[in-house]
Amino acid sequence: MTKISSLALVEKPDTPFLAIDKNVMLRNIERMRKHIGSRSDSVTIRPHFKTLRTLDAAPYLLSDQSQPITVSTLKEAEVLAAVGYSNMTYAVGIAAHKLPRVQALLAQGVDCRIILDNQAQVTAVNDFCQQTQCTIAVMIELDCDGHRGGIRADDAELITLARQLQDGAAEFRGVLTHAGESYHCHDAQQLRQAAQAEVDAARLASQRLRDQGIACAEVSVGSTPTALSDVDLRGISEVRAGVYTLFDLVMYGIGVCQLADIAARVVTTVIGHNAERGWLLTDAGWMALSSDRGSAATWQDHGYGLVADSAGNLLQGLQVSQANQEHGVITRTDGKPLNIEDFAIGTRLQILPNHACATMAMHDHYQVFDDQNRHQIWSRIRGW
Amino acid sequence: MTKISSLALVEKPDTPFLAIDKNVMLRNIERMRKHIGSRSDSVTIRPHFKTLRTLDAAPYLLSDQSQPITVSTLKEAEVLAAVGYSNMTYAVGIAAHKLPRVQALLAQGVDCRIILDNQAQVTAVNDFCQQTQCTIAVMIELDCDGHRGGIRADDAELITLARQLQDGAAEFRGVLTHAGESYHCHDAQQLRQAAQAEVDAARLASQRLRDQGIACAEVSVGSTPTALSDVDLRGISEVRAGVYTLFDLVMYGIGVCQLADIAARVVTTVIGHNAERGWLLTDAGWMALSSDRGSAATWQDHGYGLVADSAGNLLQGLQVSQANQEHGVITRTDGKPLNIEDFAIGTRLQILPNHACATMAMHDHYQVFDDQNRHQIWSRIRGW
Numbered sequence: 001m002t003k004i005s006s007l008a009l010v011e012k013p014d015t016p017f018l019a020i021d022k023n024v025m026l027r028n029i030e031r032m033r034k035h036i037g038s039r040s041d042s043v044t045i046r047p048h049f050k051t052l053r054t055l056d057a058a059p060y061l062l063s064d065q066s067q068p069i070t071v072s073t074l075k076e077a078e079v080l081a082a083v084g085y086s087n088m089t090y091a092v093g094i095a096a097h098k099l100p101r102v103q104a105l106l107a108q109g110v111d112c113r114i115i116l117d118n119q120a121q122v123t124a125v126n127d128f129c130q131q132t133q134c135t136i137a138v139m140i141e142l143d144c145d146g147h148r149g150g151i152r153a154d155d156a157e158l159i160t161l162a163r164q165l166q167d168g169a170a171e172f173r174g175v176l177t178h179a180g181e182s183y184h185c186h187d188a189q190q191l192r193q194a195a196q197a198e199v200d201a202a203r204l205a206s207q208r209l210r211d212q213g214i215a216c217a218e219v220s221v222g223s224t225p226t227a228l229s230d231v232d233l234r235g236i237s238e239v240r241a242g243v244y245t246l247f248d249l250v251m252y253g254i255g256v257c258q259l260a261d262i263a264a265r266v267v268t269t270v271i272g273h274n275a276e277r278g279w280l281l282t283d284a285g286w287m288a289l290s291s292d293r294g295s296a297a298t299w300q301d302h303g304y305g306l307v308a309d310s311a312g313n314l315l316q317g318l319q320v321s322q323a324n325q326e327h328g329v330i331t332r333t334d335g336k337p338l339n340i341e342d343f344a345i346g347t348r349l350q351i352l353p354n355h356a357c358a359t360m361a362m363h364d365h366y367q368v369f370d371d372q373n374r375h376q377i378w379s380r381i382r383g384w
Numbered sequence: 385m386t387k388i389s390s391l392a393l394v395e396k397p398d399t400p401f402l403a404i405d406k407n408v409m410l411r412n413i414e415r416m417r418k419h420i421g422s423r424s425d426s427v428t429i430r431p432h433f434k435t436l437r438t439l440d441a442a443p444y445l446l447s448d449q450s451q452p453i454t455v456s457t458l459k460e461a462e463v464l465a466a467v468g469y470s471n472m473t474y475a476v477g478i479a480a481h482k483l484p485r486v487q488a489l490l491a492q493g494v495d496c497r498i499i500l501d502n503q504a505q506v507t508a509v510n511d512f513c514q515q516t517q518c519t520i521a522v523m524i525e526l527d528c529d530g531h532r533g534g535i536r537a538d539d540a541e542l543i544t545l546a547r548q549l550q551d552g553a554a555e556f557r558g559v560l561t562h563a564g565e566s567y568h569c570h571d572a573q574q575l576r577q578a579a580q581a582e583v584d585a586a587r588l589a590s591q592r593l594r595d596q597g598i599a600c601a602e603v604s605v606g607s608t609p610t611a612l613s614d615v616d617l618r619g620i621s622e623v624r625a626g627v628y629t630l631f632d633l634v635m636y637g638i639g640v641c642q643l644a645d646i647a648a649r650v651v652t653t654v655i656g657h658n659a660e661r662g663w664l665l666t667d668a669g670w671m672a673l674s675s676d677r678g679s680a681a682t683w684q685d686h687g688y689g690l691v692a693d694s695a696g697n698l699l700q701g702l703q704v705s706q707a708n709q710e711h712g713v714i715t716r717t718d719g720k721p722l723n724i725e726d727f728a729i730g731t732r733l734q735i736l737p738n739h740a741c742a743t744m745a746m747h748d749h750y751q752v753f754d755d756q757n758r759h760q761i762w763s764r765i766r767g768w
Contacts, residue, residue: 014482014768050709072671072710092710093655095667096730097398117656120729148711149656149665180708271477272501272533281533283479287456288768291675291742324564325434325741326456326476327532345504346480357709358675361746364766382748384400384672 002259004350005371006312015269015348016288018363020378022370024263025245029060032227032244040233046070046089046220048242051357054366055083056378061245070240074101079381081110089113089220091176091240093141093149096124103134113173113218117141117150122161126168137173138165139218144201145194147180153205162214174218175205178240182225184297185254195229198222203235228256248356249306253298259306259314264360265350266305267367268328270343278337280330284351286323292358304328305351312350320351386643388736389755390696396759399653399732400672402747404762406754408647409629413444416611416628424617430454430473430604432626435741438750439467440762445629454624458485463765465494473497473604475560475624477525477533480508487518497557497602501525501534506545510552521557522549523602528585529578531564537589546598558602559589562624566609568681569638579613582606587619612640632740633690637682643690643698648743648750649734650689652712654727662721664714668735670707676742688712689735696734704735 005021029047036045047061050072058080062069065084070091071077077088078101086109090102094114105112114136116122122138129136140161143150151158158175165172182194198221206216221227222240233239243250246264247257268284286304295302304320307330318338322329328351332338343349353359360366360380368376389405413431420429431445434456442464446453449468454475455461461472462485470493474486478498489496498520500506506522513520524545527534535542542559549556566578582605590600605611606624617623627634630648631641652668670688679686688704691714702722706713712735716722727733737743744750744764752760 014485015479016768092667093665095399095653095655097653101398118729121655124730143658146661148706148708148713149658269479269481271479271505274527274533277530281477283476286676286742287745291677292670293675293677322532324532329532345502346508358670361671384398 002314002316004260004262004265004308004312004314004352006310013367015267016284017267018288018360018366019265019267019350020246020366020368021263022368024261026060028245028247028261028263032241035228036239039230040236043233043236044068044238046222046238046240047245048072048091048240049076049080051242051245051360053360053381054378055079055381056368056376057245058085068238070242073384074098075383076381077105077110077112081105081108087111089115089139089176091115093117094121094125096121096128099125099128099136102136103132106134106136111137113137113139115139115141115176119161122164122168125170126164129169135169135171137171139174139176139220140172142175142177142201142205144177144198145179145181147178150177153201153208158205159208159212159214162209163212166214172214174216174220174237175202175209176220177201179221179223179226182223183250183254185225186299188255191225191254192229192231195226195231198226199231199233199236206235224251225254225256243356246356246360248294249302249352249354250294250298253295253300259352262352264356265308265352266359268349268351270345270347270349272345273340273343275340278332278340280338280340280343282328282330282349283326284328285326287325288362289320289323289328289351289353290355290358290362291323292355294355302354305353308350308352310348310350386698386700388644388646388649388692388696388698388734390694397751399651400668401651402672402744402750403649403651403734404630404750404752405647406752408645410444412629412631412645412647416625419612420623423614424620427617427620428452428622430606430622430624431629432456432475432624433460433464435626435629435744437744437765438762439463439765440760441629442469452622454626457768458482459767460765461489461494461496465489465492470494473499473523473560475499477501478505478509480505480512483509483512483520486520487516490518490520495521497521497523499523499525499560503545506548506552509554510548513553519553519555521555523558523560523604526559526561526585526589528561528582529563529565531562534561537585537592542589543592543596543598546593547596550598556598558600558604558621559586559593560604561585563605563607563610566607567634567638569609570683572639575609575638576613576615579610579615582610583615583617583620590619608635609638609640627740630740630744632678633686633736633738634678634682637679637684643736646736648740649692649736650743652733652735654729654731654733656729657724657727659724662716662724664722664724664727666712666714666733667710668712669710671709672746673704673707673712673735673737674739674742674746675707676739678739686738689737692734692736694732694734
């Protein structure tokens with residue numbers, strides 16, 4: 001029987017709530033640390049904060065406040081900076097109107113890199129730095145797989161922009177890429193190819209820049225699936241990843257974790273039965289689970305999540321197949337009615353999420369349990 | 385050219401943010417008021433708070449604090465009660481462990497109804513009321529369309545449960561149904577049938593109860609699509625609806641509003657181009673838009689939302705076709721590359737949401753504008 005952890009204290013808070021199994025989270029963090037350590041002595045991990053987004057988790061991600069972290073919003077950076085964290089990459093293409101907030105972070109002594117991939121952004125950043133007499137460190141985003149944004153590593157534009165930054169009032173710091181398409185890999189070979197493409201793009205870009213006499217101090221790659229691969233990391237300075245801390249059904253579908261590695265779940269109560277159809281109705285709808293249907297793109301669609309009992313036993317053949325605002329509908333995946341007598345009204349269940357980043361985002365607080373069933377409440381940083 | 389409202393102040397806050405056109409919202413609220421008023425003198429509207437979930441909006445929904453409101457969480461009820469609102473229905477099947485919170489609301493003088501549809505819940509509520517010497521008002525949930533939960537109006541169980549409540553320590557207050565399937569209607573005839581089925585179920589149930597000598601003070605129906613229909617409301621005491629306040633692309637797809645009636649939108653900035661594919665990259669991903677893909681079930685799938693410029697002109701043939709955590713990807717719906725030169729980096733756009741309830745849920749604050757471009761910030765009530 002597939003077993004996720006039992007959380008004896010799941011009876012405590014009102015449902016629905018987001019629970020983290022802290023020991024599983026710590027094991028996941030240690031796994032990544034060991035994995036990267038085994039591949040290279042010189043590559044650092046720059047964990048992506050966007051999954052957990054809580055100050056309470058930061059000490060587990062970083063050994064001290066000067067260690068590198070990635071953020072998806074300036075809000076995260078500001079909250080981290082306020083308590084002393086000082087080494088950040090804001091990994092979403094910069095909008096010019098956000099530059100005063102970056103400047104304020106620099107003024108606090110934070111080494112905050114921004115990223116960009118086009119001429120308009122380079123001009124805006126150089127102009128802003130000149131006008132305000134500050135020096136913002138910039139990474140150029142590379143496109144390694146056609147996923148979203150970035151410049152191809154072999155594009156002449158890369159050299160042009162880097163030189164403009166180097167010669168302008170900003171500081172050119174390096175290159176950064178993200179193998180977003182790795183989320184659509186279906187087997188180990190595809191995954192390895194995605195990881196290889198990511199490091200190849202970063203290496204090629206940095207080499208081309210150095211060949212032109214442009215220093216490229218940081219060479220950053222990463223996504224959880226590619227970070228957990230074993231391609232050669234020579235020439236790479238750091239690896240970014242976020243969802244490895246908690247894992248989820250998408251990562252399980254890609255094959256980079258087991259169900260027992262999923263550290264976050266939504267605890268819910270059975271509040272009704274549809275006896276005619278053989279459905280369970282619960283109090284965890286998309287407000288608690290998110291509307292993310294990420295597993296639909298993997299080898300197995302798990303609806304809005306898989307179901308375990310409160311003791312941690314995975315209930316094979318069940319899933320959350322519908323989610324309304326405050327209602328979830330649990331059905332059998334084979335379409336037959338489930339035996340509702342097995343699930344009395346009031347029964348607590350645990351739902352494993354499709355996409356941990358999305359499910360965490362629905363919760364202001366996380367209920368955190370360890371293997372002694374000690375209980376903490378962690379608060380999420382919200383907004384932009 | 386289809387036009388939604390221009391929000392001149394969209395240049396003000398940092399993007400992404402949630403904007404409400406207050407005048408459109410007020411027009412929507414007035415439309416429902418007039419519509420129900422024209423159908424019956426005796427039917428009241430019990431607005432569903434779950435869409436807006438902000439105390440700032442409550443005075444526009446209710447003429448005074450004793451007027452009826454529906455909530456989707458006890459958290460909403462508690463926040464409303466703290467400032468004096470006193471007439472609520474918590475319209476999600478009750479879990480026994482939530483009863484002390486209901487009791488606390490009663491102790492504050494709030495007339496807070498709960499809903500249920502099964503024997504275990506009736507026993508739990510009667511027992512709780514007896515043990516704690518309180519009287520909780522209970523509505524029995526009816527199933528009018530096989531959507532989710534509830535008891536069929538012709539089921540013998542209805543009488544059994546109502547009598548147990550009447551004879552027990554709780555108070556039986558009436559019946560409530562919700563035509564959830566109306567969200568899947570494709571034409572006016574289906575919509576009318578859904579509305580008819582909803583009132584038919586409520587009327588039949590209340591009649592059967594009265595025939596058995598069981599008082600049925602409240603007979604509650606509602607969903608935005610059915611509330612806006614024109615079926616005969618005789619025998620109905622109240623209509624519930626929520627998303628009519630803001631409307632969205634699902635409601636547009638069902639045919640109960642125009643695009644210009646959609647009062648909520650996410651304001652975003654163009655932060656990149658994928659020139660090769662002809663895509664715009666923006667800073668509104670699913671963290672700002674939600675992952676809701678509700679329009680996929682209507683006659684026209686609008687991806688993660690339709691796109692208007694900051695002046696309010698709908699950009700025909702564009703949609704948000706992909707959403708990552710903090711990135712949206714805007715493409716042409718015909719698959720051809722769009723002319724990225726028309727959308728300089730830094731351009732602000734407005735995204736019309738699939739499902740307003742879901743998009744609002746991603747934001748702690750709403751930026752509210754009126755036709756004088758006066759600006760307010762409303763705070764959302766969060767959690768359960």
